[in-house]
Amino acid sequence: MNNNAYNINIFSGGAELLFDNKRHYNIDLPNKDTWKLGDLLIWLRDNLLSERPELFIQNNSVRPGILVLVNDSDWELMVSSDLWYLICSLCQILCKYAPCP
Amino acid sequence: MAANEQKIEKLQDEINQLREELQQKERELFDLKFKKYHDNKYCLGLTATDIMRYSRQMLLSQFSITGQIVLKKSRVLIVGMGGLGCPCALYLAAAGIGEITIIDYDEVELTNLHRQVLHGENDIGIPKILSAYNRLKNLNSNIKIIPIHTHANSSTLTDLFKNKTFDVVVDGSDNVATRYLLNDICVLNNLPLVSGSALQMEGQLTVYNYNKGPCYRCLFPVPPPPDTVMNCGDGGVLGPVPGIIGTLQALEVIKILTKQGGVLSSRLLTFDACEAVFRNVKLRTRNSRCAVCGDDPTITSLIDYEEFCGSSAHDKVIDVDILRKDDHIPVKELPSKPETLLIDVRPTLEFAMCNLDNSYNFPYSYLKKGKDLDKLRKKLEDYSTNGSEVLIICRRGNDSQRAVLQLKEIFTDLPLKFLNVLGGLYAYSNSVDASFPIY
Numbered sequence: 001m002n003n004n005a006y007n008i009n010i011f012s013g014g015a016e017l018l019f020d021n022k023r024h025y026n027i028d029l030p031n032k033d034t035w036k037l038g039d040l041l042i043w044l045r046d047n048l049l050s051e052r053p054e055l056f057i058q059n060n061s062v063r064p065g066i067l068v069l070v071n072d073s074d075w076e077l078m079v080s081s082d083l084w085y086l087i088c089s090l091c092q093i094l095c096k097y098a099p100c101p
Numbered sequence: 102m103a104a105n106e107q108k109i110e111k112l113q114d115e116i117n118q119l120r121e122e123l124q125q126k127e128r129e130l131f132d133l134k135f136k137k138y139h140d141n142k143y144c145l146g147l148t149a150t151d152i153m154r155y156s157r158q159m160l161l162s163q164f165s166i167t168g169q170i171v172l173k174k175s176r177v178l179i180v181g182m183g184g185l186g187c188p189c190a191l192y193l194a195a196a197g198i199g200e201i202t203i204i205d206y207d208e209v210e211l212t213n214l215h216r217q218v219l220h221g222e223n224d225i226g227i228p229k230i231l232s233a234y235n236r237l238k239n240l241n242s243n244i245k246i247i248p249i250h251t252h253a254n255s256s257t258l259t260d261l262f263k264n265k266t267f268d269v270v271v272d273g274s275d276n277v278a279t280r281y282l283l284n285d286i287c288v289l290n291n292l293p294l295v296s297g298s299a300l301q302m303e304g305q306l307t308v309y310n311y312n313k314g315p316c317y318r319c320l321f322p323v324p325p326p327p328d329t330v331m332n333c334g335d336g337g338v339l340g341p342v343p344g345i346i347g348t349l350q351a352l353e354v355i356k357i358l359t360k361q362g363g364v365l366s367s368r369l370l371t372f373d374a375c376e377a378v379f380r381n382v383k384l385r386t387r388n389s390r391c392a393v394c395g396d397d398p399t400i401t402s403l404i405d406y407e408e409f410c411g412s413s414a415h416d417k418v419i420d421v422d423i424l425r426k427d428d429h430i431p432v433k434e435l436p437s438k439p440e441t442l443l444i445d446v447r448p449t450l451e452f453a454m455c456n457l458d459n460s461y462n463f464p465y466s467y468l469k470k471g472k473d474l475d476k477l478r479k480k481l482e483d484y485s486t487n488g489s490e491v492l493i494i495c496r497r498g499n500d501s502q503r504a505v506l507q508l509k510e511i512f513t514d515l516p517l518k519f520l521n522v523l524g525g526l527y528a529y530s531n532s533v534d535a536s537f538p539i540y
């Protein structure tokens with residue numbers, strides 16, 4: 001069994017075009033002392049995105065029009081001034097497009 | 102052909118006349134039947150018909166007669182009579198909202214009917230607000246429906262808000278520019294905005310600018326890059342998905358008007374139709390630095406939203422023109438080239454819906470990703486022994502141009518000339534064979 005503690009549910013809910021049209025991923029992250037949300041987003045970009053990564057990450061954050069939800073909360077509520085919320089293995093991440101159309 | 106069109110026009114006129122006559126008689130009948138209940142000596146603020154008609158919602162303790170009287174005095178603006186606006190308007194009219202203003206510029210198309218449930222087969226070609234008006238009036242003749250046939254933009258909405266007041270605005274639009282426009286006008290007029298969206302198998306719903314909650318700009322200060330925004334015409338949508346979201350919008354409107362609390366502000370309801378899962382997501386609160394609703398706003402009047410978003414305020418596709426003149430072939434020449442290889446670069450899903458005889462499907466997305474290129478090479482190599490032109494076609498003639506560029510680059514070694522069929526299958530249907538379905 002994999003000994004790392006980070007098994008994370010990723011839902012592309014709405015943004016699946018970026019994620020190879022798959023809606024759900026169960027990922028094991030490589031071992032690391034702490035995983036922060038910012039690291040995770042970069043990891044997602046490098047490992048899960050099928051094409052055009054610039055449509056997911058721009059200037060080290062998610063691009064305009066994508067809402068990242070962690071455990072059913074707007075990530076903005078967790079990061080406040082510090083953009084890099086510490087994630088735990090119970091995290092569920094949901095990436096949504098801005099409501100449109 | 103011309104005779105046929107004349108016949109259509111004549112029938113249309115006759116039907117319109119008959120419909121008007123029928124409507125008149127139906128209203129007369131309704132009035133006669135219910136006249137005896139019009140007096141209201143037994144009930145304050147409502148007619149006896151109102152009491153009977155709306156009794157099932159007035160029996161709710163949260164709603165009661167007070168709620169019904171509030172609805173009767175309320176004015177709601179619904180922007181867009183599409184997949185969201187139709188069910189929303191239907192339920193609001195049925196609930197007895199006193200005045201409903203509906204705005205839309207489009208005409209009813211056959212492709213609308215599976216989800217835009219106010220419009221029927223006989224409404225094709227007429228403005229959506231007109232067919233919606235007729236349907237809503239038939240449902241409830243006691244309320245005021247104000248149809249406005251216009252494109253919602255800064256100038257038309259400024260005019261509208263000069264002459265009229267509203268209590269709630271419903272966003273049933275289909276593009277980012279209109280979303281920012283409605284957001285800003287609602288913030289500037291201090292109105293709640295009930296915002297919904299539905300695409301493919303996903304729906305979303307939230308109320309902006311209500312009770313210290315965020316506005317659309319608080320969540321999305323910067324518009325998304327135009328090329329990342331999908332519309333129903335490209336992505337598709339299952340009818341009940343906007344049906345559910347539009348109906349929920351009507352529910353939020355009623356809750357806001359009757360001050361019941363529990364309004365979906367600072368929260369986002371997401372609906373995953375595939376898994377039948379609703380999620381209720383907590384959103385940030387109002388951003389004090391928001392450009393429009395913040396403490397020191399920089400936007401104090403409406404701006405040019407198409408410019409702000411870098412995209413136009415409709416969901417129509419903009420034609421590209423990226424090839425040289427001699428890289429094109431007019432669609433009319435297609436029937437005279439039955440031996441020429443015709444590659445249809447639409448997605449396999451669309452190809453399966455309808456396709457031209459002898460066309461070969463190789464999606465543009467495969468070209469972009471480099472998928473199955475060896476198969477395509479084989480096909481092209483075989484063909485190059487007896488042909489030299491390859492025709493590329495798609496739905497509207499845009500992807501086919503991009504495909505021509507790619508093909509030229511990938512297969513430089515083959516003695517082939519790749520030509521774009523101008524205007525794609527749309528043009529084929531329009532100028533070669535009208536029985537090819539336009540979708």
Ligand SMILES: [Zn+2]
Binds near residue numbers: 318392
């Ligand atoms: Zn705001």
